[in-house]
Amino acid sequence: MSAGPTTILLVEDNPDDAELVKIAMDDAGITADLDVVQDGASALQYVRAEGPYVGVQHPHLVLLDLNLPGVDGREVLTTIKSDPGLCTIPVIVMSTSVDDNDIDFTYRQHANGFVSKPPEFDSLVRTLQAIRDFWFDTAQLPRSGH
Secondary structure, eight states, rough: OSSSEEEEEOOOHHHHHHHHHHHHHHHTTSSSSSEEEESSSHHHHHHHTTTGTOOOOSSSSSEEEOOOSSOOHHHHHHHHHHHHTTSSEEEEESSSSSOHHHHHHHTTTSEEEEEOOOSSSSHHHHHHHHIIIIIITSSSSOOOOO
């Protein structure tokens, strides 16, 4: 990873789940900055650096819930991956859904991964450690436009 803070955008409408992810990230040894938005419209404003997010840099990784109020995660994913200025941002869908249609849809829309939200905290920590190990310790993340 190059110099400068690494930013993860968590798109999660449940404040309790978002807080659990924050705590689990600490336990998983993830030192990235975590920005949280609670709906799809805010997520799109964030990645486009619009509205209250003017001037923010693209996140290095998006953790995206599918079931969101208003603009849902499916639309957020489709929009990000169809926009030439945003499509290189890795998006990992984290959802309680285990529906094959949701999983198939996210990969057809070029999600970089689909992870079922673990029901136990320890499992969430292990899941986030796996994400850290691959996305921040193994994979090379795109830097252009960030």
